[in-house]
Amino acid sequence: MNKKKKASLLSFFNSPKTAPYVFVAPFILFFLVCYVYPFIKTIIMSTQQIFGFNDVEYIGFNNYRRLLNPHFFNALKTTSSYTFWTIMVLIPLPIILAVFLNNPATKGKNFFKSALFMPALTSVIVAGIFFRYSFGEQPTTLVNTLVGFFGMKPRVWLQERGPAMLALVVLCTWRWLGVNIIYFLSGLQAIPQEIYEAAAIDGANAWNRFFRITLPSLKPVIIYVVTISIHGGYSMFAESFAFWQTHTPGDIGMTIVSYLYQMGFNDFNMGFAAAIGITLLFIVMLINLIQLAFMGFFKKEGN
Amino acid sequence: MAYQMESSIRIEQKKPRKKAWTRWAIFLILLIFSVFALIPFYFMLVASFKPGSELIRYGINLKVQPDIMSWKNYGLLFTGKEGIYLHWYKNSVLITLLQTSVAVFLSALVGYGLAIYRFPGRNILFIAVLVVMMVPIEIMMLPLYELTVRLRIIDTYAGVILPFVVPPFAVFFFRQFALGLPRDLLDAGRIDGCSEYGIFFKIMMPLMKPAFGAIIILQAMFSWNNLVWPLIALRSNEHMTLPIGLSSLIAPYGNNYDLLMSGAVLSVLPIVILFILNQKAFISGLTVGAVKE
Incomplete structure (x- = not known):
């Protein structure tokens, strides 16, 4: 049985x-x-005032109403401009470098590929330690020495809005440049060589070949990279944490997720932090949809 | 191939001087960016041999000063603060091993199941995988924190790996890979009396080796470097992983700078060595998402 x-x-x-x-x-x-x-x-x-895990009070949309404060708007602005600048740098630059690396005449390709990819192996914290001290305020730090060559005065990079954003974007570029190059290289290698040959015979110069053949063929990869950049940009926290931990003077470098972290885990204002999270989710979804529509992603699906 | 070479030779003959000039320009640009990529490694290495007070006073700088450089900071990793760094290292190694093996095994099962079988609910599940890939885990931190507290796995390895046991990206990767597996083998295995699971373990898994290689490396890298969730799920100093432990050393009024640089260098070293030994495996895992869409 x-x-x-x-x-x-x-x-x-x-x-x-x-x-x-x-x-x-x-x-x-x-x-x-x-x-x-x-x-x-x-x-x-997000609709509760939370005093403890079992001690909550329903407060409707009050948490969302409380989002209309300068800290949140500043975080939204910081996060958006970080996402904007990382996309502005980390799409065109790796495309150009990938085209160079894909050129059969280029020497030392394997070395360049490995070297450019190496930063992706480090954690944000390790990279952050380096850039934190490079962007330090002492006149002898790496960045201050560098700008000194151009006759500029040393500055307190991480305590001013603009330079702080520059430091964040440089950190992100350092870590992700190689990864994006790999993405675009794989896209380039999928383009049939015959198209270029035909174009060359028809007298198209390098410039034309790049804009008429290379860029349009890379479109799916560009969509992919923009999508993950929006995702990564809007949920950024670690880079900011590496530079300033959770105490950001004057909210400098504070992103939406740092604000969420601060409210939820430092101030134990969990309900309000949840409202930040839901708002962030909507922002990411909305921007992704706009981006995909703009790139004609849905049109292609329809055909 | 022959045709391609012929045509490139022809173009080269047309304007040889311009070609040589651009080739040098390309080489130079790639060299500049490679230096930008590699130079932080060099500086960290140099700084790790200098006293911490030097770092606070002057920041990271270009100078190699043999008179003040020594192995002292590396010795401190074993003795400083009761050897806490070794605890962090051990935690990072164990969490990486645990998370990677669980995540890779489970996502291989799921990806294979989604690719090979046709069953009611299959499409909805695949859409769920894609949607979840779009949702930042950071949004879920608060309830996940509550959940780990309620499950009494806060400040444990289990709590750290909980949100990553079936990573959607890995599922997607294995599904894409398994779509290319020969389906005849499924029928052949059944005729030979293999169970469905026997077919997976004995026939299909060996064929999925390249996918395993790529995902193991990506997962291990992710786990080794992961910051946000472990920062929340781990509380006590001796349970911390390397990134969190190191970041705690940056505390503004602490006096831990001697440990910081040497600790950072040793935390990067194993991955760099693995990368140098097997670069292809690191890179191949990245490209599946980009090309297949």
Whole structure:
């Protein structure tokens, strides 16, 4: 009897109808526990004043109303301009370098590829330690020495808005340039060589070939990289943490996620922090949709 | 191929001087950016041999000063603050091993299941994977924190790996890879009396080796360098991982700068060595998302 039960249970799990669900079960469980539950919970929390895990009070949209404060607007502005500048630098620059690396006549390609990729191996903290001390205020630091060559006076880089943003974008560029180059290189290698040859025979110069063939062919990769850059830019926290920890003087370098972290885990204002999270989610989704529509992503799907 | 060479030779013959000039310009530009990429490694290495007081006073600078440089900072890693750095190192190694093996194994199962079988709910699940890839985990931090507290796994390894046990990116990667597996093998395995799971473990998994290689490296790198969630899930000093421990050394009024640079250098070293040994595996994992879309 017992044996029979066991056998039938085995054959149940092993039937081609059940097996697929066993394979995907980990993701279903993970999705429910780590995404669906937290998402619903965050929405609920955002409508509450939370004093303790079991001591809450429903306050409707008050947390969202409280978002209309200068700290949040500053964080939104910092995050948006960080995302904007990282995209402005980390799309065109790696495309150009990838085209150079893809040129058969270029010498030392493998060395350049490895060298440019190396920064991606470091953690934000390690990279941050370097850039924090390079952008230090002493006249002898790396960046102050560098600007000294151009006759500029040393400055307190990390305590002023503009220079602080520059430091953040430089840190991000250092860590991600090589990764984006790899993305664009893989896109370039997928372009059939014959197109270039045909264009060259038709008398198209390098400039024309780049704008008429290379860029349009890279479009899917560009969409991908812009999408992950928006995602990474708007959820940025670690870079800011590496420079200023959680105490940012005058909110310099404070991003939306740093604000969320500060409110939720330093001030234990969890309800308000949840409202920040939900707002961030909407912003990321909205910007991604606009970006994808702008790039004609949905049109392509329709065809 | 022959045609391609012929045509490039022809173009070269047309304007040889201009070609040589551009080639040098390209080389120079690539060299400048490579120096930008590599120079921080050099400076960190130099700074790690200098006394911490030097770092506070002058910041990171260009000077190599043999008279004040020594191995003292590296010795401090073992003895300073009761050897806390070794604890962080151990935690980072163990968490990376645990998280990588669990995440890679589970996401391989899921990706394979999504690619090979047709079953009701398959498309919805795949859409869920794609949507989850778009949602920043940072938004979920608050309830996840509450959950880990309630499950009593706060400040433990289990708590650190919880939000990453089935990473959607890895599922996506394995699915893309498994789509290319020969389906005839599935039927052949069934005829030979293999169970569905036997087919996965004995026949398909060996074929998925390249995918495993790429994902193991990406996951390990992610886990080794992960900051935001461990920062929340780990509380006590001796349970911290390297990035969090190191960042705690930067505390504005602390006196830990001797440890900081040597600690940072040693935390990067294993990954750099792995990278130098097997660069292809590092790079191949990145490109699947970009090309397949």
